[in-house]
Amino acid sequence: QFDPDNTGYISTEKFRSLLQRHGSELDPHKLEVLLALADSNSEGRICYQDFVNLMSNKRSNSFRQAILQGNRRLCSKALLEETGLSLSQRLIRHVAYETLPREIDRKWYYDSYTCCPPPWFMITITIVAFFLYNGVVLDRFVLQVSHPLYLKNALLYHPQLRAQAWRYLTYIFMHAGIEHLGLNVVLQLLVGVPLEMVHGAARISFVYVAGVVAGSLAVSVADMRAPVVGSSGGVYALVSAHLANIVMNWSGMKCQFKLLRMAVALICMSFEFGRAVWLRFHPSAYPPCPHPSFMAHLGGVMVGITLGVVILRNYEQRLQDQTLWWIFLSIYVIFVLFAIFWNIFAYSLLDLKLPPPP
Numbered sequence: 001q002f003d004p005d006n007t008g009y010i011s012t013e014k015f016r017s018l019l020q021r022h023g024s025e026l027d028p029h030k031l032e033v034l035l036a037l038a039d040s041n042s043e044g045r046i047c048y049q050d051f052v053n054l055m056s057n058k059r060s061n062s063f064r065q066a067i068l069q070g071n072r073r074l075c076s077k078a079l080l081e082e083t084g085l086s087l088s089q090r091l092i093r094h095v096a097y098e099t100l101p102r103e104i105d106r107k108w109y110y111d112s113y114t115c116c117p118p119p120w121f122m123i124t125i126t127i128v129a130f131f132l133y134n135g136v137v138l139d140r141f142v143l144q145v146s147h148p149l150y151l152k153n154a155l156l157y158h159p160q161l162r163a164q165a166w167r168y169l170t171y172i173f174m175h176a177g178i179e180h181l182g183l184n185v186v187l188q189l190l191v192g193v194p195l196e197m198v199h200g201a202a203r204i205s206f207v208y209v210a211g212v213v214a215g216s217l218a219v220s221v222a223d224m225r226a227p228v229v230g231s232s233g234g235v236y237a238l239v240s241a242h243l244a245n246i247v248m249n250w251s252g253m254k255c256q257f258k259l260l261r262m263a264v265a266l267i268c269m270s271f272e273f274g275r276a277v278w279l280r281f282h283p284s285a286y287p288p289c290p291h292p293s294f295m296a297h298l299g300g301v302m303v304g305i306t307l308g309v310v311i312l313r314n315y316e317q318r319l320q321d322q323t324l325w326w327i328f329l330s331i332y333v334i335f336v337l338f339a340i341f342w343n344i345f346a347y348s349l350l351d352l353k354l355p356p357p358p
Contacts, residue, residue, distance in 0.1 A: 003048065008048045079093055080097060092110055097253075097256075099194055113197070115197075125188075126185055162220060169209070171227075172231035187235050187268060207238055211304065222295050224350075225355060226280065228292050232276070236269065236297050240300070243262060244308070244309045245313055246262065279294075306332070
C-alpha cells in the first residue's frame with residue numbers, strides 16, 4: 001500500500017505521517033527510536049527491513065549506524081526519570097545506566113532485555129567453580145599457600161607441568177587464601193554479571209577466558225619459575241575493560257557516584273595486586289618452589305584494555321565489521337603463539353633450574 005513499486009523503501013515524510021497516525025499503538029521507546037531514525041536519515045527514505053528489525057528487537061549494523069548519524073533529539077524524558085517501574089524494571093534500568101554510555105542504547109536495551117538467557121556464565125563460574133569444587137571436592141573452601149595440598153592438585157599451573165595444557169585454564173579454580181578468593185568473587189559478580197546481562201555470555205566469556213589464558217601465558221614467559229593460582233586474569237580483564245569504557249565515555253556514563261565507584265574498584269584491585277606482589281617475594285612455605293606469580297593480573301589487564309574495550313564499546317554491533325577488533329585479536333593470537341613456542345623451546349635453551357614437581 002505505501003510502497004507500490006516494491007522497492008523496500010518509503011519516504012521519510014510518509015514514514016513520519018504514519019508514525020503520527022499510529023504512534024499511540026507503539027511502545028513509546030520504540031516510537032522514539034523510529035523518530036530518531038527518521039530525523040537522522042540523510043537519504044530521505046526509510047528501509048522497511050530497518051523497521052522490521054526494530055519491531056522484532058533485531059538490530060542490524062546498518063540500522064544502528066543510521067540511528068547514530070547526525071544530531072538526533074530524543075523527544076521524551078530520559079529513561080532515568082520514568083516512575084512507576086517494578087523492581088525488575090528498575091534493576092534492568094540500573095544495569096543499562098551502569099554499562100551503556102548512550103541514552104538510545106539504554107532505551108533499546110531496556111525495551112529488548114528479557115532475561116532469557118540469564119547471566120549464567122558468571123554465576124556458574126563463580127558458584128560451581130569456586131564454592132562447589134573447593135568446598136565439596138577438597139572439603140574446604142580455599143587452600144592457603146601453607147596448606148600441604150596447595151601444590152598437590154591437578155588444577156594449578158606449575159612450570160614443571162606446563163605440558164599439561166589444561167592447567168593454563170584450570171588454575172582459576174584454586175586461590176591462595178580466603179582474601180584472594182573473596183576479592184575475586186566480589187569483583188567478578190559486581191562487574192561481570194551486569195556486563196553479561198548487557199553484552200551476552202558469548203562476549204563476556206570470551207573476554208574472561210582470554211584474560212585467563214593471557215594470565216597464565218604471561219607467567220610462563222615473564223615469571224618462568226613460579227606457579228599461578230586464582231581467577232585474577234579473567235576478573236582483571238573484565239574490570240579493566242569496564243573501567244576503560246567508563247573513562248572513554250565519561251560524559252555519557254550516567255551511573256551514580258561513578259568517580260567514587262571507580263576509586264573503590266581501583267583501590268580493591270591495587271590492594272589485591274599489591275598482596276600478590278608481596279606474596280610472590282615472601283619466603284615460600286615449600287622451598288624451592290616460590291609463591292604464586294602476580295603476572296596473571298597484568299596479563300588480564302592487557303586483555304581488558306584491548307580486546308575488552310572493543311567488545312564493550314560496540315554494543316549490539318557485529319565485531320567482524322570493526323577494524324580495531326581484528327587488530328587487537330591479531331595481536332592477541334600472535335602473543336599466544338609466541339608464548340606457546342616460548343614454552344616449548346625457551347625453558348631448555350635458557351637452562352633454568354625449575355622447582356621440583358609437586
